[in-house]
Amino acid sequence: MRKGTWLSLIMSVAFLLFGAGAVVFIRSEIPKQLSGKPLLAVSESRSEKTGKPLKDVIYETQKLVVMIESGNGKQGSGFLYNNQGDLITNAHVVSGVHKVKIHTADARELDGEVIGISTETDIAVVRVPGLVGEKPLKMVRNKKAEIGDEVMAIGSPLGFQNTVTTGIISGLGRSFKIEPYSYKDLYQISAPIAPGNSGGPLVRRDTGEVLGINSAGIEQGSIGFSIPIVNVLATVEAWSSKPMEVLPEQEGTNGNGMVKQEATMSEYASYLVTHFYDSLNNADYVYAYSLLGGSWKELKSYDEFREGYMLTRNVVIDDMHVTVNNDQQATVTAIISVDERVGGKNKLSKYQVIYEVGYENDQLKLITGRGKVIEQAAHEKEQH
Template identity: 70%
Template structure:
């Protein structure tokens, strides 16, 4: 097997979620507000909003971005200067873009800042200047289980909203030329066209991330925490770039999945399986099983088998070279198990066969034995 970390392996199965082959934070319950930042909206204190209100208010400030080359993605208004935050891969190679708003207007936009290392850019739309932007928070980190909304224009369907949770923290991988680090992994489905759209806290309506990439094998997306890039965006808003750098994005960067062998991301599937169990998302974990495994194990039996476990940690994992489009993953895990009403730490060696079923990577079979 090629020596790679599972995070690097993941990049080979990712698609960048801007249109035409382009690239995809949360705070605690009492976030720090953006004080002393006149360009940013300040969240209203103590005002409860319904989910419908949050969706309606968010959609008004999320736009579709189109380039002359046919690339398409999303962006959101983040300050009163008419500036939009989006992904760099959405607007790479161009200065002028077309903005389509939620009220069906077409406006002119200009890229005033773009990074060659971090997948972020800022687009200025003079016609949007003076409008109250979306509320943005920083200085706070997400927690697994936080409920989120992903808003954007997947596949050209403008102002699409999907819901999910933060399902992982601190994810990192590379899709040339960008290094994605310290990402939020989300369960909200995203697709090409979502890139650059906001990740929003379901309870407060505040922007906590920028949706940037998605994994084709399931409902797994990745979002750049807004806290990690807001200062960079503000710098471009204060001093727009006079000349934009040229980005060199490989043609194959849009989707490398077809070239990837099973063993290149089988380890990630096992890791994601245990992440789902740790989040008590038994329905999703069960969906990762192959057909024969499901035939022999009902969902009720599967769920019951894991109700008494928590805090699964993978101590070691080895992925064998693939044969006949299947591979074997052997891992050592530590887990807290409930015994006689109390949790005790146990260790197991687990073995999974991973392969494709109907073009979806699945856990074909699995077994485990206790380690004394």
């Protein structure tokens, strides 16, 4: 969606709940030593347990994770957990509504109905007839995760569907309260999450099995929180067996006494450019190309785009500045370091790049882009 809605409540620790982005963010003084590495789908490392390349584990998991649109600017994530077409998500993603729109990884738009929702625990179940019979994700039913376990968080932060971040279980048994929900016995994770991740699965990195439901994150720093799936499976399965005839009255995430705060165009624009380079670094050229606007694509075919980046080994964003033109457009200027292969040799260059960012069909896109070399290694300057 275009913009997220952030909801915050100052308690002993200040909490910020994102409504439009559908993720809770918590302000605290927790040290920020932990970090997760952004990942977008093509690592060649293999799982010791399955023997599959990591990219295959990600692909098999991603296709069962959806984006949920609940109306009024609210957007979050969910995942298929049974063969009845039922999705698990957070209650704050679908609070106050009965019907939702579901966007699947293969670009289908389906109708969903909330069949179970809690007013105390931040969980809900959405039934999607269009997903009946599809093979669900596997749940970890009996054993909880341990500190140090490697995990992946999958969801649609800021509307960028099927984004994956990696990290570890960095803490256990975390608890806090954000009205009206009580969060108890949570996993603390180092995999970064952002508005829109809420309701998405936390999965084992080696197998793709679901460990938890991503629900909250530190506002600054790479720390998130996930509800253990073993704690709520009995409840969601009961809703699937016998859907609620009448849903409890809920005011929704923007009516629970928290203060609204909107995500800024600057944050959306900087996230899009960062996301673009993450895709290139992982050789996910199809996804990177999908972030370009229509006018750019008219000038450059996918094959030309891909060919232009085939010899780019890695891109690091050294500095970024965003100028917001209006609530629909922004200009992003960045300094990047590029490790590229030229003439059979590796070359490290610095570029200044400028992107015009704007909305097309309600999706934020890179409308135009240009760049120039500002620094090269001395021995490479002699080649040009």
